[in-house]
Amino acid sequence: MGEMLKVAMPKGRIYKQAFKLFREAGISIPEETDDSRRLMISFPEAGMEFILAKPVDVPTYVEYGVADLGVVGKDVLMEENRDVYELLDLGIARCRMSVIASPEWKPVLNPRVATKYPNVASAYFREKGQQVEIIKLNGSIELAPLIGLGDRIVDMVETGQTLRENGLVEQEEIFQITSRLIANRVSYRMKNAEIQKLCDMLQQSIVIES
Structure with missing residues (x-):
């Protein structure tokens, strides 16, 4: 098990849908976190730590590497135009x-x-x-x-x-607009195995409507 993946997660409507998707993908995130008031939540069994942020700040956290990954709406991604990799269309928050x-x-x-x-x-x-x-x-x-x-x-x-x-x-x-999984460029290289494994798990549960 490598070090924990840090994931910037927007507070608000995307949060619940994203955690539901992560759980459906078999990532062990307990249900009771869905109305958390905390700013950081750690799930050692899933090897992940979530930083709860304002949606507009998620790409900034990821670009500067304080988060390895982020979940963010395509609207914010287009507006903020940050230097990050877009890995997956999660098909949520449509x-x-x-x-x-x-x-x-x-x-x-x-x-x-x-x-x-x-x-x-x-x-x-x-x-x-x-x-x-x-x-x-x-x-x-x-x-x-x-x-x-x-x-x-x-x-x-x-x-x-x-x-x-x-x-x-x-x-x-x-x-x-749907929510996307984005990655920091350096993290994507350094933690490629962990990130790829997460992407593969999520890919199974994503429903993309054409």
């Missing part, structure tokens, strides 16, 4: 990144787009040859069109419930 507006939206010159994902949004509109002003917000993005801060928003959509409740519509899907 949703999509979309352009959203109020139903009355009409094209204007140099529109304002509010988002938590300025890099993703800029790249998307640049590709479409559209000039937009990006406004970065950290939460309640749906508010922007309602208070006149932005003509449109770019955000993650899971069921569309929040949009409907706020009278907004999805205009265009930018990309599908």
